[in-house]
Amino acid sequence: MNEExxxxxxxxxxxxxxxxxxxxxxxxxxxxxxxxxxxDRVELVMALEDEFDLEIQDSESExxxxxxxxxxxxxxxxx
Amino acid sequence: MxxxxxxxxxxxxxxxxxxxxxxxxxxxxxxNVAVIATRENPDIAQEIANTYNIRCxxxxxxxxxxxxxxxxxxxxxxxxxxxxxLVNNAGITxxxxxxxxxxxxxxxxxxxxxxSVFVCTRALARHMMGRxxxxxxxxxxxxxxxxxxxxxxxxxxxxGLIGITKSNAxxxxxxxxxxxxxxxxxxxxxxxxxxxxxTVEKYKAAIPVQDLGKxxxxxxxxxxxxxxxARYITGQVLGVDGxxxx
Numbered sequence: 298m299n300e301e302x303x304x305x306x307x308x309x310x311x312x313x314x315x316x317x318x319x320x321x322x323x324x325x326x327x328x329x330x331x332x333x334x335x336x337d338r339v340e341l342v343m344a345l346e347d348e349f350d351l352e353i354q355d356s357e358s359e360x361x362x363x364x365x366x367x368x369x370x371x372x373x374x375x376x
Numbered sequence: 377m378x379x380x381x382x383x384x385x386x387x388x389x390x391x392x393x394x395x396x397x398x399x400x401x402x403x404x405x406x407x408n409v410a411v412i413a414t415r416e417n418p419d420i421a422q423e424i425a426n427t428y429n430i431r432c433x434x435x436x437x438x439x440x441x442x443x444x445x446x447x448x449x450x451x452x453x454x455x456x457x458x459x460x461x462l463v464n465n466a467g468i469t470x471x472x473x474x475x476x477x478x479x480x481x482x483x484x485x486x487x488x489x490x491x492s493v494f495v496c497t498r499a500l501a502r503h504m505m506g507r508x509x510x511x512x513x514x515x516x517x518x519x520x521x522x523x524x525x526x527x528x529x530x531x532x533x534x535x536g537l538i539g540i541t542k543s544n545a546x547x548x549x550x551x552x553x554x555x556x557x558x559x560x561x562x563x564x565x566x567x568x569x570x571x572x573x574x575t576v577e578k579y580k581a582a583i584p585v586q587d588l589g590k591x592x593x594x595x596x597x598x599x600x601x602x603x604x605x606a607r608y609i610t611g612q613v614l615g616v617d618g619x620x621x622x
Contacts, residue, residue: 336505340502343502
């Protein structure tokens, strides 16, 4: 996994979900481990769009279950 | 109590009538105010700023146009640092009987009265969500609840506005943002001045308080719903109508 990208994603997750950086691991589930509700998820997706300058469709963000899912998605988009 | 000192507000349709009065009363309560109208009104803004010793900015903007609204609201957030209160007040009438009502008469009223609420609220939703606080007040009308002939477009827009108010209230509640509507009855403005004198007399007789309302009657209700003290009130439609809907 791209460590630099993981760090950037973690920063956004910490900022938007108000969790501690040490609690954000690649396998962390947004809903079960990080306590995100549906609004948090939308805010997170919009923040990711800004941070990485890309557009994320709802059909794509629905598949974001863990932090690793987000990192993999951004890697695939950014090549 | 009910001070809005240190808060910032956006009021749409604020060049005259109820909207202008709302801008003045929010300013009187200590809030910085951005007044939005079709055309920029620097003179009005200057006067409000001087009278109430707050910051008042004026912008010309089509409130139903996403691009213009997003751009304008971004500027306001930069100027004020944050926005706490949004009053979606802009509205028009194009009364007419169904058989004679033209497509633009229907579409314009829905666009200005209802689409604008969607566009303006969406433009601020993320900002307010992030701050975990906000007050959104939508200007409905008694005609969105119990209406009359010749206002199919207006009644539909105001009933629709009550719907968006309730849905938004549910959606934003967990983020400290309240969303309420105010339903004025007969308030003395340019909009009611268009009515025939006998119509006005007829309505006066039907109003329990036996008088038309003043724009300030509506504005004080807005100020209350905008206050921190109103934090537990959301998804409501508050009638300001002298008992007409009792």
